[in-house]
Amino acid sequence: MKKIQEKFEYEVYDSVNELTESDAWLLNEARDVTQSAYAPYSHFQVGAVAKMANGQIVAGSNQENASFPVGLCAERVLLASAGSLYPKVPIETIAISYQGNNGGSDHPVAPCGICRQALHEFEERVKQPVRLVLAGMEGKIIVINGAHQLLPLAFSSKELR
């Protein structure tokens, strides 16, 4: 028997002023995009905005449905748009923000499990990691240099070859 330890490293910033201009801009866009969420059931509005390797900006917000499982997270709405508008183009960075049910939004939230799987496969397809910038409307900001780090031992398309 041997034990394997996986390391997970991320950056924590105290304010937008510490970010690069590009990340700060993307995060502010993600904050704005929360307004386009369709979240009449959870009232939890999520906005995600990507800067793609070709310079294009693609946005997504969560889109719910009265049949609850039909609803889509902001991250997967974004990935579906990016993949269909610009197939094979890597995403450099996705900023994700939210407006909480009770109006609170003072800490970063990370993508859900299904979105981690979707992000993982996107990275695999384009062979490039996706950076994540996570933050609420205020408070600390987390930067993760590769979404796959959020899903160790991920199930991969390689198993189906």
Ligand code: THU
């Ligand atoms: N949601 C996202 O859009 N992204 C996440 O990573 C977590 C959750 C959405 C799904 C649902 O519309 C609402 O937030 C509450 O779960």
